[in-house]
Amino acid sequence: MNSDQVILDKINKIMQLVIVSSEFNTAYKGILLCAEKNKTYAQPFGCLLLAKGGLGKTTLCQTIVKKHPPTYRTEEGLKKSIVPVFYIEVPSPATVKSVASCMLNALHDPAPFSGSTAQMNHKLVALLKVCETRLIFMDEFHHLFDLQTSTKRMNTVVCNWIKTLVNETGICFCLVGLPEFESLLKIDSQLARRFSQTFKLNQLKVTKIDEPGTLHAFLHQISLNIEKYLHIKFEPSLTSQLLALQIYIATNGHHAYLMLLLENCLFQVMKKDSYKITIEEFIKAWDDGITSYVSKTKTNPFRLDMTSISSKIRNS
Amino acid sequence: MNKLNFNRKFLVIPVPEEDEFILSFLNRIKMANAYPSLNSVIKTIFRKKISIINIVKGNFNKSVFYEFTDLVEDEINKLCITDKNNFYIVSCLLICPYCFKQQSYVSFNGYRKNVICPTHSIPYISRCPHCNKLLDWDAEKIEICRFCKTSVYSDISDYIVEYDEKITHSDIFIIYNDFLNLKGLSPCRSEQYNLNNLYKGLRKSIDFLIQPDSFIIKEFRGLFIRTDIRFPNYKTVRYEFFLLVFRIIGFINNTSSVGLKIRESLSNIVGSELVDNITNNYDKEFYNFLNYYNENFGQRKVDLNVKKILNTSDDISELIINKYFEKYNKNNTIKLEDFIHFCKSLSKNISFEDINDDFIYLHDFLPSKQLELLDKIFYGPTFLYNFNYKEVLMGIKIKKVDLNLVEKNF
Numbered sequence: 001m002n003s004d005q006v007i008l009d010k011i012n013k014i015m016q017l018v019i020v021s022s023e024f025n026t027a028y029k030g031i032l033l034c035a036e037k038n039k040t041y042a043q044p045f046g047c048l049l050l051a052k053g054g055l056g057k058t059t060l061c062q063t064i065v066k067k068h069p070p071t072y073r074t075e076e077g078l079k080k081s082i083v084p085v086f087y088i089e090v091p092s093p094a095t096v097k098s099v100a101s102c103m104l105n106a107l108h109d110p111a112p113f114s115g116s117t118a119q120m121n122h123k124l125v126a127l128l129k130v131c132e133t134r135l136i137f138m139d140e141f142h143h144l145f146d147l148q149t150s151t152k153r154m155n156t157v158v159c160n161w162i163k164t165l166v167n168e169t170g171i172c173f174c175l176v177g178l179p180e181f182e183s184l185l186k187i188d189s190q191l192a193r194r195f196s197q198t199f200k201l202n203q204l205k206v207t208k209i210d211e212p213g214t215l216h217a218f219l220h221q222i223s224l225n226i227e228k229y230l231h232i233k234f235e236p237s238l239t240s241q242l243l244a245l246q247i248y249i250a251t252n253g254h255h256a257y258l259m260l261l262l263e264n265c266l267f268q269v270m271k272k273d274s275y276k277i278t279i280e281e282f283i284k285a286w287d288d289g290i291t292s293y294v295s296k297t298k299t300n301p302f303r304l305d306m307t308s309i310s311s312k313i314r315n316s
Numbered sequence: 317m318n319k320l321n322f323n324r325k326f327l328v329i330p331v332p333e334e335d336e337f338i339l340s341f342l343n344r345i346k347m348a349n350a351y352p353s354l355n356s357v358i359k360t361i362f363r364k365k366i367s368i369i370n371i372v373k374g375n376f377n378k379s380v381f382y383e384f385t386d387l388v389e390d391e392i393n394k395l396c397i398t399d400k401n402n403f404y405i406v407s408c409l410l411i412c413p414y415c416f417k418q419q420s421y422v423s424f425n426g427y428r429k430n431v432i433c434p435t436h437s438i439p440y441i442s443r444c445p446h447c448n449k450l451l452d453w454d455a456e457k458i459e460i461c462r463f464c465k466t467s468v469y470s471d472i473s474d475y476i477v478e479y480d481e482k483i484t485h486s487d488i489f490i491i492y493n494d495f496l497n498l499k500g501l502s503p504c505r506s507e508q509y510n511l512n513n514l515y516k517g518l519r520k521s522i523d524f525l526i527q528p529d530s531f532i533i534k535e536f537r538g539l540f541i542r543t544d545i546r547f548p549n550y551k552t553v554r555y556e557f558f559l560l561v562f563r564i565i566g567f568i569n570n571t572s573s574v575g576l577k578i579r580e581s582l583s584n585i586v587g588s589e590l591v592d593n594i595t596n597n598y599d600k601e602f603y604n605f606l607n608y609y610n611e612n613f614g615q616r617k618v619d620l621n622v623k624k625i626l627n628t629s630d631d632i633s634e635l636i637i638n639k640y641f642e643k644y645n646k647n648n649t650i651k652l653e654d655f656i657h658f659c660k661s662l663s664k665n666i667s668f669e670d671i672n673d674d675f676i677y678l679h680d681f682l683p684s685k686q687l688e689l690l691d692k693i694f695y696g697p698t699f700l701y702n703f704n705y706k707e708v709l710m711g712i713k714i715k716k717v718d719l720n721l722v723e724k725n726f
Contacts, residue, residue, distance in 0.1 A: 078348060081327040110324050110384060111360040119352045126350030130328055
């Protein structure tokens, strides 16, 4: 294994650590409560998890899936796979057959793509019951809409099939996607009723110039993780007021971009066998254009002083 | 994140029962995992179509099977049937309806040859007892006939075969398979017999074992009539007669405690001396019979209780009996030749169509098989019926060169 690969593996461990915010926690608990309600009540409870790209939707789903791994149980002469939660991405184009086969694949059926649509549907319903599945994440649910037309029509065939599946299995479905599709989904009153609960994940925020808000907590946890696992320190501290605001300006509070920025900095210092991340690494990372898509400024924020940063935040 | 999964196990795998048949195990996988057919399960495992018979015999890659079912090779072998002498190696269903009702899996015990269910005394069935259609592994529930929608275990108590403790399944099936001519009553594949006919046949076999007289007399009558119709050659009739005697003595030797009863009946008809001779020296007598039938058996005296053989309420037959057997003496013996004349007169009422099934033409076989059969016929006890010298002569070829040589010499 070459030295770059070793470095990447080490950084990857940091990137895999999930940093929990209060919004994240609320959504985590809320989704699991929905699944519990389905177990108890006759009426199906679905939910929506909405956030813009890079704000941790997939991370949240994966955290819940990992916390509820598949197990085996033998009862009444049958050795059953118990799959309490699984995650799929709604395929594009979405058809009943493609969505059903995606679900069978996620369940780990050995022949997820064989059979007619009716046979697949029959198999899926039976296996969801026997595998005691309580919660299904359907990411990229905007694939249920025809985005080619200006009107953004809903794929009624698949949506109706999902409604029937929800009714037949009594499982909690969590549709995961972008906030702008919520209103489109809720045009259909039956779908709106089935997915009444909505959880949102927002960008990291600074409430005031001198109070970095959720961003501060997030940065604090990351710096602890990096110091603990990689023995690398930040100078100035990652939670220092100026650096935190510079990061905010650079990433617009997007978790994913913030992590990309830090990944770049970590790679730079580890390549140099150094254990200290300074403002120089941030400057270079920004110059590499990693965060240019979301950045609030066209000039490198890590070269700006507190006054310029404050003015940019106020203007944005 | 929708990665292709590398798990190959079925999500639900039944724990195989001790005596479970492999197709039953696969069928339970099919039901538990909601697959559409047995073939779809097989195709999922082996990634291609594979003959179900090969699955039954265990001719498949056991390590691939393990990946999908968690069963190791020994466990898989226990589910398969390889002993073709004692089992039917077939893919159809063979079940005791009552056992299936109790245990919901198909045991390989139903595939044993020549047995009825030891627990419920009912023949193993492959067809619906109500509409006679073949039962199907791919039916929604295999115990419900997919044609008449009736459960296989409803209203079948009439088919319970009751029999004396002394009679064994082996005895019953020896008689059923080798003695009673039940051809035409059921499909030619014995494992797919219709339950009604199978029950009747088994019942007849049991009746035979309890009281064999009437059955043996009927066989002898049939023999004399059958052989004399087309072939008024006494030697043939004698041959067939002795063959039948040997057959019955063969049964007596093979059956358990009920053999004595059959022997008594046979002795009443052909005389105890003949039966004793053949029984005591079976192999030697049979060898002699096969080698010298055309010489010795024509001379052998047989004490036939003909009146008993021909015992009938038919008035016309009575008249014929009177006409032909005026000559028989006080010892109740009769010459075989006279008896054959009598049979010939009875034969007028029988058409050839009735016996066509008993024959096959040699030219119906492939040429290579014909040669092989001719070789066996030459050394064996088979008779060539309808042997016609004219037809044989028409087929003889002589090389012209040889003919010239012959003519020159003469």
